[in-house]
Amino acid sequence: MPQYAILVQPSANRVYSRNAARLTRNELLGLDELLLDGRLRALGGPVERTMGGVPYLVVPVAAPEPEDLRVLANLSSLFALFELRDDGALVPLDLERLDRYDDDLLTILKYVGKTNEQLTRLLLNLTAAAATTREGFLGSRLRVLDPMCGRGTTLNQALMYGWDAYGVDVDRRDVEAYTAFAARWLQDKRLKHRSGSTRLRVAGKTLGRRTTFTLAADKELFRAGDVQTLEVTQGDTLDVDRMYRAGFFDVVVADAPYGIQHGSVTGPRTPSRAPGDLLADALPGWVTVLRRGGALGLSWNTKVLPRQDLVAMLVDAGLEPLDGDPFLDLAHRVDQAIDRDVVVARKPR
Known part of the structure; x- marks a missing residue:
């Protein structure tokens, strides 16, 4: 054989x-x-x-x-x-990858706390596969949301695959650093694109600032309207369901905070230092913007949130966690304070 x-x-x-x-x-x-x-x-x-x-x-x-x-x-x-x-x-053997762009899109940004690019790809691969068919994985333009996007590791991987990438993060410095990188990278690569930035207002309330890039791998695709969207919003992840309509995304993926301060800093809500509390508050909104049959994938630190507790949260939010053998053996050590695991869950059709 x-x-x-x-x-x-x-x-x-x-x-x-x-x-x-x-x-x-x-x-x-x-x-x-x-x-x-x-x-x-x-x-x-x-x-x-x-x-x-x-x-x-x-x-x-x-x-x-x-x-x-x-x-x-x-x-x-x-x-x-x-x-x-x-x-x-x-x-x-020759490989036919999904990759559309030079790999420096994934590797050029270096900063403390950056998620390992291989782990990011693993998480996105499994979550997208749970949300679509083989033909969809290889040939569709999926809409991917990272509701805690930081400096855009997941967004860059989604772009590399030819998918549409959307990110939300509360940290103004991270969002500004990422949008500056994206603008500079597109210019350096001489990729045809348009960009714009605006205040995001819903029902008379400002939820944050949004920057949108429309791009294509070459000029012919751009002229034909075969374009990708990269959109980043500096705002509160708890407001995601007010930023986007219900069922807008095929895939939601996030590398959850590992126990450092991370929470809502806008509006009347009190910031939370506990990742479990933040996820419990955020999950209903994330599930709302996920389409039926779509999938959510998370990586997180099991030392601050046991797997069974996170799985219970996902079930309470109306999702169906995947529990086959491969999905239960993805835990690995990051450092003395972090044991990371991965979970993938589908939204019922």
């Missing part, structure tokens, strides 16, 4: 690197369950294997479809894909 060997991408973060093969294996099994009808698991699933002192994931395949390979190509920690022959030879 033919086999593929996935070379796991090295990471500058040594702690993440130690978990990368396991996390990628579970990501692949999750994508297999959601997009590939479980075909890979039926053949035994991916197996971690070291060849030449380097970690690989070896995947048995049977008459793979081209679209299956396109799904594999977008794995978060895939560095290269090979056909593994019976004699042990590794034959490199």
Whole structure:
């Protein structure tokens, strides 16, 4: 039976690197369950294997479809894909990734507290796969919201995939830093785009300031109206359901605060330092703007919010958490104070 060997991408973060093969294996099994009808698991699933002192994931395949390979190509920690022959030879395969832009869109911004780009891609992959079909994942323009977008790691990954990216964050400095980066990057890459900024007012109340970019990968697409939207609002995540209409988004993803001060600073509400309290307050609004059949994905620190408590919140908000084996083995250590986990939940149709 033919086999593929996935070379796991090295990471500058040594702690993440130690978990990368396991996390990628579970990501692949999750994508297999959601997009590939479980075909890979039926053949035994991916197996971690070291060849030449380097970690690989070896995947048995049977008459793979081209679209299956396109799904594999977008794995978060895939560095290269090979056909593994019976004699042990590794034959490199061309990858057809979703990536539309140069990878410096993801890597050029460096700052304290930035979410690991591989983890961001893993979270977005699994959440988008839960919200759509294989054809939708590979060919649709999904609308992605990060309601705690910070300096835009998730937004950049969504843009890279050719999707529409929307972000909300209460921190004015983070939003200004990200919008300045986006404007400069678009100019440096000479990408055709338009931009504008305005005050966001609803029912006579100012909810924040919004900056919107309309862009395309080339001039022909822009002229044809085949454009992407990047929109960032400096405002309170608790007001998301007032900023956007119900059911507007296919995917909502967020890397929740790990226990540092983070909360509402506008309006009559009192800021909360507890991530659990913030999520409990914010989830109803996030679910409102998520379409039926869409999915929400969160990464968070289990040392400040146990998994069972977060899952209970998601259920109370009307979501259906995914509980298959791959989705229950994504926890990993970040540092002494942070054990990070990932959860994905669907909104019923």
